[in-house]
Amino acid sequence: xxxxxxxxxxxxxxxxxxxxxxxxxxxxxxxxxxxxxxxxxxxxxxxxxxxxxxxxxxxxxxxxxxxxxxxxxxxxxxxxxxxxxxxxxxxxxxxxxxxxxxxxxxxxxxxxxxxxxxxxxxxxxxxxxxxxxxxxxxxxxxxxxxxxxxxxxxxxxxxxx
Amino acid sequence: xxxxxxxxxxxxxxxxxxxxxxxxxxxxxxxxxxxxxxxxxxxxxxxxxxxxxxxxxxxxxxxxxxxxxxxxxxxxxxxxxxxxxxxxxxxxxxxxxxxxxxxxxxxxxxxxxxxxxxxxxxxxxxxxxxxxxxxxxxxxxxxxxxxxxxxxxxxxxxxxxxxxxxxxxxxxxxxxxxxxxxxxxxxxxxxxxxxxxxxxxxxxxxxxxxxxxxxxxxxxxxxxxxxxxxxxxxxxxxxxxxxxxxxxxxxxxxxxxxxxxxxxxxxxxxxxxxxxxxxxxxxxxxxxxxxxxxxxxxxxxxxxxxxxxxxxxxxxxxxxxxxxxxxxxxxxxxxxxxxxxxxxxxxxxxxxxxxxxxxxxxxxxxxxxxxxxxxxxxxxxxxxxxxxxxxxxxxxxxxxxxxxxxxxxxxxxxxxxxxxxxxxxxxxxxxxxxxxxxxxxxxxxxxxxxxxxxxxxxxxxxxxxxxxxxxxxxxxxxxxxxxxxxxxxxxxxxxx
Numbered sequence: 001x002x003x004x005x006x007x008x009x010x011x012x013x014x015x016x017x018x019x020x021x022x023x024x025x026x027x028x029x030x031x032x033x034x035x036x037x038x039x040x041x042x043x044x045x046x047x048x049x050x051x052x053x054x055x056x057x058x059x060x061x062x063x064x065x066x067x068x069x070x071x072x073x074x075x076x077x078x079x080x081x082x083x084x085x086x087x088x089x090x091x092x093x094x095x096x097x098x099x100x101x102x103x104x105x106x107x108x109x110x111x112x113x114x115x116x117x118x119x120x121x122x123x124x125x126x127x128x129x130x131x132x133x134x135x136x137x138x139x140x141x142x143x144x145x146x147x148x149x150x151x152x153x154x155x156x157x158x159x160x161x
Numbered sequence: 162x163x164x165x166x167x168x169x170x171x172x173x174x175x176x177x178x179x180x181x182x183x184x185x186x187x188x189x190x191x192x193x194x195x196x197x198x199x200x201x202x203x204x205x206x207x208x209x210x211x212x213x214x215x216x217x218x219x220x221x222x223x224x225x226x227x228x229x230x231x232x233x234x235x236x237x238x239x240x241x242x243x244x245x246x247x248x249x250x251x252x253x254x255x256x257x258x259x260x261x262x263x264x265x266x267x268x269x270x271x272x273x274x275x276x277x278x279x280x281x282x283x284x285x286x287x288x289x290x291x292x293x294x295x296x297x298x299x300x301x302x303x304x305x306x307x308x309x310x311x312x313x314x315x316x317x318x319x320x321x322x323x324x325x326x327x328x329x330x331x332x333x334x335x336x337x338x339x340x341x342x343x344x345x346x347x348x349x350x351x352x353x354x355x356x357x358x359x360x361x362x363x364x365x366x367x368x369x370x371x372x373x374x375x376x377x378x379x380x381x382x383x384x385x386x387x388x389x390x391x392x393x394x395x396x397x398x399x400x401x402x403x404x405x406x407x408x409x410x411x412x413x414x415x416x417x418x419x420x421x422x423x424x425x426x427x428x429x430x431x432x433x434x435x436x437x438x439x440x441x442x443x444x445x446x447x448x449x450x451x452x453x454x455x456x457x458x459x460x461x462x463x464x465x466x467x468x469x470x471x472x473x474x475x476x477x478x479x480x481x482x483x484x485x486x487x488x489x490x491x492x493x494x495x496x497x498x499x500x501x502x503x504x505x506x507x508x509x510x511x512x513x514x515x516x517x518x519x520x521x522x523x524x525x526x527x528x529x530x531x532x533x534x535x536x537x538x539x540x541x542x543x544x545x546x547x548x549x550x551x552x553x554x555x556x557x558x559x560x561x562x563x564x565x566x567x568x569x570x571x572x573x574x575x576x577x578x579x580x581x582x583x584x585x586x587x588x589x590x591x592x593x594x595x596x597x598x599x600x601x602x603x604x605x606x607x608x609x610x611x612x613x614x615x616x617x618x619x620x621x622x623x624x625x626x627x628x629x630x631x632x633x634x635x636x637x638x639x640x641x642x643x644x645x646x647x648x649x650x651x652x653x654x655x656x657x
Contacts, residue, residue, distance in 0.1 A: 029620070042522070096508075127514065
């Protein structure tokens with residue numbers, strides 16, 4: 001048996017998974033759900049859940065499972081990675097990969113909640129990244145013109161004491 | 162328009178993505194050879210693989226590729242193309258490009274450079290509309306920052322900032338707070354400069370909760386002009402259309418006749434040639450105001466095609482070759498209802514931030530009356546440099562409720578795994594009671610979807626995810642996908 005902690009759309013699922021035959025017995029919130037899986041190729045799977053048969057599509061990207069089921073698209077990420085992202089968000093990280101076009105603050109500067117910190121351009125759209133809370137700029141970790149990855153920490157804030 | 166003779170032997174398509182694919186297919190149908198152009202990041206994009214020939218323009222930066230007039234004209238001449246189709250966006254509304262094509266002996270599939278310049282200058286276009294007796298929204302022409310700020314105070318807030326050149330919502334800002342006027346103006350100028358290389362901004366009084374209704378016009382080189390009915394494109398986010406339909410649920414026969422007649426008056430006054438769109442705002446009382454003319458094929462042209470039973474790209478190519486509009490175009494009747502949803506690689510939960518990435522799994526919907534105009538393929542990496550539109554899904558049915566339900570079913574059947582997309586957001590919009598009732602305005606999304614959250618999986622879906630995750634993971638199909646243990650296995654220990 002393995003225990004998986006998966007986060008999807010802000011919900012944490014802790015699943016006990018016991019492989020059985022073509023699928024697994026999954027225990028979620030104390031309820032046991034038998035799941036059978038058949039690989040149909042090209043990302044398509046037949047999933048039999050509690051006797052109901054569904055056509056679903058799945059793809060892995062790194063540690064994230066992308067799943068299309070019952071007309072909707074989901075991302076299941078291991079809870080550990082999700083926790084890292086939440087911590088990074090408090091540091092006003094870049095919301096997407098792009099080019100930092102302008103830095104609007106300098107280290108040591110006090111900023112109010114909602115104050116513009118820097119401007120990011122991606123796919124021809126400008127996004128102004130604003131401070132989520134009042135604070136002081138500890139460090140600026142990118143220069144104007146620099147390409148950054150999504151989630152990159154561009155401006156570090158410290159709490160105003 | 163005779164079906165037996167190709168309008169051109171060879172056409173270069175100066176664009177990428179779904180619209181390039183759409184135009185290349187139309188060329189094929191007319192037995193014209195299609196030449197694609199591409200940037201280095203697009204070398205194995207669908208439009209390149211579909212074309213008869215393809216030319217690499219240069220690096221990913223649009224200025225080095227899809228916006229580079231010299232390289233595109235040079236490619237067209239070198240490949241022996243007779244005509245250049247610009248698609249939408251990029252150089253489609255750039256008069257210098259149309260002029261450069263003409264100078265190089267190439268037919269530009271669109272209006273003459275002078276007409277693009279006159280209508281692309283939104284201030285000149287407003288004057289032209291006024292002279293043609295069509296009402297316009299009060300505003301102020303492009304000027305320096307101080308003049309615009311004074312004009313904004315005179316008009317009264319809220320005001321709307323708009324790029325004098327180009328379209329697609331670039332540079333558009335609604336300013337409600339006079340304190341934020343300068344910041345918004347600076348930001349609009351920068352965005353417009355990087356998109357069109359011209360930072361002129363004009364000002365308009367912002368109307369509250371109008372509908373966006375536009376009329377498709379088509380004119381030949383012999384002085385004939387027809388309209389093909391209206392489209393409603395009120396569901397917009399940051400002035401970017403998201404869902405469009407034909408006909409408008411708010412336009413009856415009388416308003417339609419007046420709107421279409423006004424659109425034709427503007428087209429004739431401008432000496433318009435080829436396909437174009439005259440945009441209006443319609444207020445709650447059914448009064449309409451001229452907005453602007455888009456001197457190109459629109460993203461949302463398929464809804465008109467499905468309801469009017471015409472192929473606008475075929476018509477564009479025929480008209481560009483000098484053929485007259487067939488008499489049947491003057492008697493087009495609108496049949497049924499079509500609704501289009503634009504599918505973007507973006508994250509609706511995080512302010513619609515673009516979400517580039519690799520397409521890991523792709524399955525397009527296949528339903529009766531459904532059309533998918535797509536520019537992506539499985540395994541493709543969606544580049545960060547361009548507009549995040551992936552495809553458009555269009556559903557036709559005899560009536561609006563059936564068309565809306567059919568589009569929703571098509572979106573539920575659409576599998577795009579990899580980049581985040583707006584598919585789930587679109588579904589929630591289509592199912593909103595006000596959308597279903599046709600109660601639309603350009604504020605629709607701000608009013609009803611100020612925030613949005615991705616659907617939470619039901620327990621059975623989470624169980625499937627866990628069962629998939631608990632299996633040994635399939636081998637990564639491509640080297641770029643990291644190979645590592647997919648899940649953090651915790652060996653039976655219960656965690657708090």
